[in-house]
Amino acid sequence: MKIQWKCVVCEESFKSSNLLYKHIRITHNKTAKEYYDENLKKPNEGKCLNCGNQTKLHNNTIGYLRFCCLKCSTEYKTKNKKIKENVGKxxxxxxxxxxxxxxxxxxxxxxxxxxxxxxxxxxxxxxxxxxxxxxxxxxxxxxxxxxxxxxSLLCSNNDIDTLKLKQNTSMKLYGVKNYRNTEKARITLAKHIKEGKISLKRDITQSKAEIEIIEQIKCYYNKEIIHCDRTVLDGFEIDIWLPDIKFGIEYDGYFWHADPKRFKATDVVYDGKTAQEIWDKDKRKDLLAESKGIKLIRIKESDYNNNRIEVLSNLYKYIIQNDYNEV
Known part of the structure; x- marks a missing residue:
């Protein structure tokens, strides 16, 4: 049994407080208060925090009470509360x-x-x-x-001051208003990725829908699945890439792919690009994939939200069929 009570005078241990107090009274000839005052009492302990009068000893473990009476306790707490209200950040x-x-x-x-x-x-x-x-x-x-x-994000991307700043910086460094959209930028990016100079870890920016689709595919397909690959299509990104069956999946969100149901061809969507320019870029990606013998399908956000089970079922049928044919 763990010993909890110890005499600080002779260091003898006891199993209960009653045995300790009996020992103090008989062996050391002292009361509990005398024993506490001589050996355990702290400076200024035993004085009421409100009026300064002497307070009572509760026991040797807790020591003296903080207040001499209920009135002092109430007055002190009320006063302290007012002080706290007027001393803040x-x-x-x-x-x-x-x-x-x-x-x-x-x-x-x-x-x-x-x-x-x-x-x-x-x-x-x-x-x-x-x-x-x-x-x-x-x-x-x-x-x-x-x-x-x-x-909105649309207005943020189309802020004239922000666009001018981006365009001026790009002109100074590369001689064009938007270097990121040039053929040279995509080829350079693909080269750097292959050489390992750029990491493709994008866990933070992956959409929930893309992650969900990947998790569903993993349930029945045990080969390599790459999220956000930029090495295959000369810098163009494939959202979900299955290299063993040369199959790519593009998840077309409302905003980033300028859904025709929400945007007109002349609408500026982001970074000064119109919806038509975004659609043309997607077409170039599709044609490039076709020229490399890659099957690239597109899943629109509206279709996935409204017909999720049907979309996932069609994916399952295609992947299983092509995986079987590969074997």
Whole structure:
């Protein structure tokens, strides 16, 4: 049994506090209070934190009580609470109190939302209005910069100032407005990937749908599956690549592939590129795949969301059939 009670005078151990107190009284001829005061009492212990009067000894483990009476305990806690309310990190512009949690303070004591508080006391002129389309942007929070600059990713990518900065940088370095879309850039990228100079680990940016499709394929296909391959099509990316059967899957999201149901040919989608330019790029990728004997299919986001089971079933049939033929 673990020994918990020990006499600090003679270092003899006991199994209970009663045996220890009996030992102190008989062997050392002292009361529990005398024993504690001489051996265990801390500086200033035993004085009431509110009025300074002597307090009672609770026991040798806990020591003296912090307060001499219930009245002092209540007064001290009330006083301390008021001090804490006025010593915090953030100053409330409504009541001028310093608080640790400004958001909860605003809601609890002033009955307004953080957005209403920010709009009235912190919002700058013109803030919260998208510079591209003029719509109101999303409020992020008091300590997160207030409002977003743009209302959507589309407007962010089409911000004239941002586009000009990207184009000027590209012109200075490469002599073209958008070097990334040039044939030279794709060939150089493919070369660097093959040489191992560029890593293709993109776990953070993989779409949930692509990951889900891969997990489904793994259930019945045990050969190599590559996610986001750029080595096969001269720098063009294949979302899901099965090299053993020369089969590629492209997941066409609404935005990045400019779904014709949502965009017109002349709409600028991102990086100054129109929907027509994005469609032309996809066609070039399809033709390149065909010339290399690669079967490349496209799964539109709308089709996958509305007919997921049918899409996965068709994939299963094609992969199983071609995998069997390879064998």
């Amino acid at each position: 953030y100053k409330c512009k409504i009541c001028n109190k310093l608080v640790n949690g400004l958001g909860s303070h605003i809601i609890q004591f002033h009955h307004i939302t953080c957005k209403e508080y920010y709009d009235k006391y912190l919002r700058k002129p013109g803030e919260g209005i998208c510079p591209v389309c003029g719509k109101e942007t999303t409020f992020r929070g008091i300590f997160k910069g207030g409002y977003l600059k743009h209302c």
